Amino acid sequence: MLTSGLDIKGEPQLQDEFDHVIDQVNALEMEALKQGNGFVPKVEPAPADVAADVTFEAVTPDIVAKAKTELATTKSDLPLMVNEYVAGFINFFANSPRGHATLLHSFQRAGRYRAMIQRVMGEEGVPQDLIYLAVAESSFQPRAVNRKSGAGGMWQFMPYGNYGLTRNGYVDERFDPEKSTRSYARYMKYLYDQLGDWYLAMAAYDWGAGNVQRAVQKTGYADFWELYKRNNLPGETKNYVPEILAAIIIANHPTQYGFDDVTLDPPVLTDTVTVNYSIDLRLAADLVNAPVDELMALNPSLLRMTTPPDTSFDLHLPAGTAALFQERVETIPESKRNAWRYHRVTADDTLESLARTYHVSQADLAAANQLPSGQSLSGLDAVVIPLAPAATPGAHTVLYTVRRGDTLVSIADRFGVSLDQLRRWNKIPSGIKVESGRRLHVAEPATVSKSKSRHRTTITAADLKNATRSGKPGHRSSSSITPRTSRAGSGTSRRNAHAKPQTRAQK
16 A cells, blocks of 8 residues: 555545554554564574685695595595585685684584484484584574575575474474474485485485476486586585585594584583463573573574463473472463463562562452462562463554653553563563653553452462472473473474475575
8 A cells, every 4th residue: 555656545445444454463563562572583694604605716636635535534424525616615614714613603503402413313214414404504503594585493494385394473393403303304315215316315405306306307417516517506506515515524524624622512401391371481481490591592493482372382491490390380370371470589579579570569469379468478489470461452452652751660550551561562671761752552451350360369378388499300280291301302393205395495
């Protein structure tokens, strides 16, 4: 409508339709905001992206000779070879500051996921050294995203296609390290079965199996290097295979190529609990005494600060905290786990001070914890904080213009919402004041009687006291939570052997 050239304001029907569209978009945005902030990961460029705009100098014979010497003692379950193209990438990664730094960071980060990837490769029956495709694709960053194509995850799957991975408004399993790795391994096996050559399979992963097969049929050569020399491959795919071979050779001879200072990151170890309800990551972090950033990093497939509301989710927690999570989460009503918080009591805490801090009423705070109004919190290790649940968007969503003298607290009071919600909906960091004239999104909550709200609460102070003092392993209070300890993620299945998804060249 905006670009049609029509006079929308001069046409009442168009104006009504335009206003309706704006209201719908606003409602969707508010719903997303209320469910939790989206993650905005910091992503370093992968070696493939760094090398894409590099013009290599002519490789001298001594560089090729050295690489061939190293090749003789290189162990790999992939066929390896050295030519001027592979040697060019070895020289780039070993002798240019930019190339060296990029590959160094990639090798370091691989330590987090190497054990998991090797296990999955073994289970799926593919060569272990296929791990090095992650060097080119993402530098082992689970939430790497190609800004142009939308390809994402450690293995850079496109945002559409059947990969055997779940994608919805809450979860994108392209970012799950183990599930995406399993899908990657299965697809590589499929490509090898189709093409009969690992170099062609790698090229197909980058460019697409159909494109590679047509190039083979056109030239009559089922050989990557022949296709390379005859210019039957795009530039990115030409670089792809030599780059991976260079990474394998350097990884086997780090000292000879200046990578003797690589210190692998420690492996990611987690406890995993299956939750069949929606829970806010901030609450989960409170329950296990961990920073919320750590929970976000352990659950890269989550797109919001909450787990999905209508399906189960494997929630990854810091290693050794599953039992503590189980005990403490039972103190929060299941329907409140995407809104309430868990607060560790300090000597200075009172009902009044906590009510003020979290912007809830003292009466609601006392009721949620089954405490008499005004009772001391001494003797309690923790209390639950009954933050208001997100309101339903649509008719109850308004835009409020900040007036002189307004504060976020006074605005939250006026609309009966929490300060935390108001900040979250409008992406206002803690400590930032709002200026008069700014328009704020506010979702007015539905009216709920306080007596009804209190009646639903079944938590006692004794429950909290007992739960927060123990955290003993082995305590199982809910059959819907299944703990297990694993390395870097969980689960099964860029690409699935029964699907023929888009490949990286189409990004």
